[in-house]
Amino acid sequence: HRRTQHQKAIVRAGLVRIDKAAMLAAPRLKVTFTSVMGPRGRKFDSDNLVGAFKAVRDAVAEWAGVPDGKDWWDWQVSPVQVRGTDYGVKISFEAMPAAGEG
Secondary structure (H helix, E strand, C coil): CHHHHHHHHHHHHHHCCCCHHHHHCCCEEEEEEEEEECCCCCCCCHHHHHHHCHHHHHHHHHHHCCCCCCCCEEEEEEEEEEECCCCEEEEEEEEECCCCCC
16 A cells, blocks of 8 residues: 555656646547666566556546546556666656547
């Protein structure tokens, strides 16, 4: 529980710099998570990689005020895991056409 709360707090702190109104104006939003492994980090296998982003996904949805189960979201987990100087997550946002469009 403590780790989950800590992860959410870190994500919320990073999201305050983003223009939420611009994000919410998108017909749909693609959010891609990329794992950043620390210097001695090990790669996750595919099922653990998805689970590792649960708290991060929840924090993004809470920040936006849109439940994470809504069709508005297009949640993606990158299979690429990058090496970094510390552990973390890279979050990419991309406006998408509405569901059923092009």
